[in-house]
Amino acid sequence: MKTFYAAMLIGSISACALNSAVAQTTPPADPALKIYRETPPKYSDLVHTKLDVRFDYKKRYLYGKEWVTLKPHFYPTDSLSLDAQGMDIKNVSIVKAGKNTPLKFTYDSLTINIQLDRTYRNNESYTVYIDYTAKPNELKAQGSAAITDAKGLYFINPDGTEKDKPTQIWTQGETQSSSAWFPTIDKPNQKTTDEITMTVPAKYVTLSNGRLASQKLNGDGTRTDTWKMELPHSPYLFMMAVGDFKITKDTWKGKEVSYYLEPKYAPYAKDIFGFTPEVIDFYSKTLGVDYPWNKYSQIVVRDYVSGAMENTSATLHGDYVQATKRELIDAYYSQGRSTIVHELFHQWFGDYVTAESWSNLSVNESFADFSETLWAEYKYGKDAGDAHIYEDRMNYLSQPELKTKDLIRFHYGNKEDMFDAVTYQKGGAILYMLRNYLGNAAFYKGLNIYLKSNAFKNGEAHQLRLALEEASGRDLNWFFNQWYFGAGHPVLNITYKWNDATKTQTVYLNQTQDGDAFTMPLAIDVYAGGKMDRRKFWMRNKVDSLVFHSAVKPSLVNVDGDKMLLAKKTDSKSIEEFTFQYFNAPLFLDRFEAITAAAKQQTNAGARKVIIAALNDKYYELQIKAIKAADMTNDDVRNAAQPVLVKLAQTDPNTLVRAAAITALGKLKASGNMNLFKQALNSQSYAVQGAALSAIDMLNPTEAMSLAKSYEKDSEGALKQAILVTYATSGTDEQYDYVYKAFTEGQPQTQFNLMKKFADFTGRVKSSEQAQKGIKAIADFGTKFKKYGVAPQVVQILGGIKESRTKLNDTAAVAAIDKATVDLQKAE
Template identity: 75%
Template structure:
């Protein structure tokens, strides 16, 4: 699963980039937290699950019949307990020789305890028949920041009353939501084959796991589809989807690959998902295990409760992955494509081999996070892979509470808590680091051993360790003990001393974190006399002093030459050394570090040289970083050298986001001579470039920008729509208020977060009290909705500002409404 949340930057109403995991909540030692979360004991094993289901759209019910086959795991038993949340259980019976015999059972609304007709041994299987009704909308279950609802089965616009929203049904099983729509042993350490028979209105298509074995049109205007998943998988990976989807058929080798989209987006199916077969081929060859399932489908649904879900052979995505060709041209890898590859890798790590407990979720999610970086590396180059891995690491490092959590976590308040930055981003970086330590051949051989040894079964971190040890011949207890079964990360200080008399270079390493000392294999590259010499050392103590004989003073000593360590680092290189690093060290992070160091020192010629050179860096993200860092208004030399390059980038760079960043930088100069450039950029097919151009024109002439924005309102999307919204909120009049209110109300969380302050200012100055109170209601509702992320104080401050502005206008009713909304957030 790839989860989504919007988080606020401390101290301001601003949006972080959409992230892969939920916000980090401090772990308090409640009684639940102190419990050891043991792997669920297996008393009975699922063998086969057959479902026959129909849907009542009006009542939001599902009528189900189930035949579930089980057998005792080890010890004889005369009883069975199934998870079954919020259902009406009408009949439970044993099936023998085609006949059903009712069984006695007790039900507490969450689980059902069934008395079997006899004691069964583990050489015997038995089949239970259950006639039931699932009532998901009447079920009160707790969601989380990662998965914001847990009722398992979702009816979307079932009455057709919401304009422009399709009628859909879909399911979400992780973590234990499948038992909201069929009775099962809803634990990840269970595996079962599956058959689902769905009867639906004949105009709709269906999707489920495995293959469509039969489709039959009925006389009553319905159709019955039978889906069969003939290889075992865990109950949380069961899925169904029903709705008006257009299916685009693709192929990988001899297997069906298909994309299910709303009709509006069907023409762009190949643009959205068309690289999927290439990823399947890459992963199959890299892992030495071919894609294991009958087919691979991807479907996009409305109102999804998380980011995406790796249901076996049938991944379900939220709408953020889809877009028109114009929208997709601005998104690049992190605009949905990384989610697509993440979920696909789960078909091996998560579905083929499944974490045996939520405590060991790392063997699912850390691998999926890691897969994003290796695909970026393969498809777009090493800079792209390293940048993606570095961004993931920074997300983890920037969450202070995350350092307190083990990767393999046997203590937590709720199973949902493990879907966090530690399991995803930290875990992915750890695998990136392990690959570097072992080398590609040994690392991927280890993954191959792990997958083949545990195929269609369950795995945990110790099995991963054993597989890696078998492949590499190296003991890895030290690695797994500190990275998997321990918390935190090293905080590393690095300093240097050159002794010209003795020709010795000294490197001082110090770990300053609280708690355990980390064992770190470190590559140190010494650049001197036109050559690079690598030294590999092991840091095993809190502090190390390393001395190297060097013929002449090094131009650079580059600690962590592979830029692979998971660490928070303070490096005391000089500006000249960072300049040498930018122009001579090979990696993305070498250049990133130099730009980061130089951006606050642009009065110095060496820093200027770095920034100006980075404007044309080979990797687009570093070009953007340099554009944003260039102090064009502070230093004449930077402006004189930088502006011509940035102007060229604004017009000719092959990356839309670089062009947009360049236009934004030129806009901040407020130079009227750039107006023609900005207006020409409005003709671009890129929404990002158009949006940047409109912003830049607005900085020069707001009235002119508003007039231009009117021409683009109907065809706007993406960054252009946000630019229009921002412009109207900043400089608009009451005439633009309806557009702004509608757009922000219908916007995604990222748009809402990013524009909330400007929207509050507009709410404060709009003339109509009714309009002001509509704005106040939106701000207040927004604050309540995201209160769990700690935004309430900032939202309350915005409402107080609105109250003051309305008071100055003599609008006491709106001022009172703002005051009341602010009080509700306390």
């Protein structure tokens, strides 16, 4: 699963949108953290699950019949417990010779406890029949920051009353929500084959795991589809989807690869997903295990409750991946594309071999996270891979509250707490370090051993360690103990001393984090006399040093020369050394660090040289970093940068670089650039157009308003955002409904980006009716995310609107704000 963290978004809103501090209290320790979360015991094993389901769109019910085949795992048993959340259980029977014999059972709305007809041993299987009704909308299931809902089965616009929204049904099983739509042993350490028969309106298509075995038209306007998965997989990976999807088919080595999209986006299916066969081929060759399932489908649905989900052979994506050819011009290795490869890697790490418990989620999610970097460096180059893993490190390091959490942890408040930046980004960065330490060949040989040894079974971190040790011949207990079964990261201070008399260079290394030292193999690159010499060094203590002779003072000593370390580093290099580093050390992070240092010292000639050179860096993200860093109030910087920015704005092949250059030029508010900005409006790139409109707005708001109106109907992405900001800043009542619609229909990130401007617009709009609509929309946002602590911030936003509406004598809007404030301040 690729998760979108609602809590992180709300944290950004609190910090960025409100521009005010709110006191935060430390929550009391969760008593659930003291509970040892053992791997679920296996009393019975699932063998085969057969389902026959139909849907009641009006009631939002699923009517199901199930034949579940099991056997005792080891010990003889005369009873069976199945997870079944919020269902009506009508019949439970044992099936023998084609006949159903009722069994005694009890049901508490979560678990069916069944008394079998006799005692079964582990060489005997048996089949239980269950007739049931699933009622997902009546289920009181709480989501989390990672997966915002947990009712398992979702009816989207089932009555067709929501304009411009399709009618769909889809499922979401992770972590343990499959048991909200069929009784099962809803644990990741179970594996079962399956057969799912769906009866649906004939106008819709269906998708499930495995192959479409049959379709039959019925006489009542419905059709019955049967899907069969003939290889075992875990219950949380079961899926169904029903709706008006257009299917675009592709292939890989004779296996079907298909893309299910809303009709509007079907013409762009290959633009969105068309690189999938290439990724399958690359992962198959890299891992030495061919894609294991009989097909691979990807489907895009509305109102999905997280980012995406790796259901076996049938990945489900949220609608953020749907885009037109024009929108994809600015995508590069965007969230959508990285998610596509992330979910695909799960077909090996997560589906083929599945974490035996949520405590070991790392063997699923850390690998999928790492795969994003793996694909980036293969497809787009080493700089792209290094940039992606650097973002992972920063994502983890920016959340200090995570430093106490082990990667593999058997104590947590809720199983979904495992879906965090430790499991994902830190875990991915750890695998990146481990690959570097072992070397590519040994690392991938170890993954091959792990996959083949545990195929269609479950895995845990110890099995991964043993496989990598078998491949490499190296002991890895030290690595796993500190990175998998320990918490935190090194906080490393690096200082240097050159002794000209003795011609010796000393490097001082000091780990300042609490607790024990991290053992770290380091590459230390010494640049002296026009040559680079790499020295290998093991840091085993919290304070350590390296002394070596050099004929001349090194121009640069580059600690962590291969830029692999997951650590918070403070490096005392001089600006002269960082300048040398930019022009001589080869890696993305070498140049990134140099640009960061130079940005703070642009009165220095060497720093300016770095900034100006980086405007034409070979990697576009570093170009953008330099563009944003350039201090255009410094005459020397501006005189050197401006002609470069003009050229970049007009001719750079990367649209995001062009947009960044236009934005920088726009801030100069120089009328001589107006023609450049107007020419940029002719670009096919929404990013370039959006930057151009914003730049024009800085020079001539009236003209920007007119231009914004002309681009309304053909705007997405950055251009639409620029139009919204232009309207929210300078618009009147005439433009308010356009901004209101974009805010209310936008994803949380869109609402976050627009929140401050939308609130200001709501405060000044003349119409009380429009203001009250905006107040309600902002309050609804606060209510929706109240459980994540956003209510105080939204109350402050409403307070700002209240001041403005009071000045306009709008008593109705003020009353609406007062009521919304009271509601938001009520305890949950």
